[in-house]
Amino acid sequence: MEKKYANYDLDNLDVQILSILMENASIPYTEIAKKLIVSGGTIHVRMKKMEELGIIRGSHLMINPQKVGYDITAFLGIYLEKGSQYSDAVDQLKEIKEVVELHYCTGQYSAFAKIVCRDTAHLRKVLNEDIQALKGIQRTETIISLEESIKRQITL
Numbered sequence: 001m002e003k004k005y006a007n008y009d010l011d012n013l014d015v016q017i018l019s020i021l022m023e024n025a026s027i028p029y030t031e032i033a034k035k036l037i038v039s040g041g042t043i044h045v046r047m048k049k050m051e052e053l054g055i056i057r058g059s060h061l062m063i064n065p066q067k068v069g070y071d072i073t074a075f076l077g078i079y080l081e082k083g084s085q086y087s088d089a090v091d092q093l094k095e096i097k098e099v100v101e102l103h104y105c106t107g108q109y110s111a112f113a114k115i116v117c118r119d120t121a122h123l124r125k126v127l128n129e130d131i132q133a134l135k136g137i138q139r140t141e142t143i144i145s146l147e148e149s150i151k152r153q154i155t156l
Contacts, residue, residue: 018055021059022155079108080110086104100115109141
């Protein structure tokens with residue numbers, strides 16, 4: 001039975017392929033094909049279709065920031081002077097490598113960012129010299145993460 005996901009028709013094979021790849025994005029298509037008892041070409045065609053539809057947005061190598069010296073994760077509520085400055089703020093924040101996520105949101109903040117830094121001195125520098133100095137940013141509120149307890153993708 002086919003399930004409707006947003007505007008896309010994903011059949012059971014598509015969902016199985018995605019589930020396998022979400023557990024291990026580096027698994028070869030031939031191995032997926034063996035598990036699902038289909039040809040490698042079928043997996044390739046299905047993957048290409050899902051990429052073209054925008055269901056798959058690439059595969060990523062995930063680095064543990066703490067293992068490479070980035071011990072502080074913080075969330076930053078950003079207040080803009082005007083909501084219309086969001087696009088400009090995005091362009092400026094893209095230039096700050098410590099900003100690893102940025103969301104346009106409802107509620108008290110204009111935007112919400114996730115940033116990673118080496119230590120508190122680095123965090124202070126990024127906040128004071130980089131982010132709060134940007135044109136259009138009125139002020140920020142910082143929440144420091146003590147532990148990431150859950151990190152996962154949506155399951156199908």
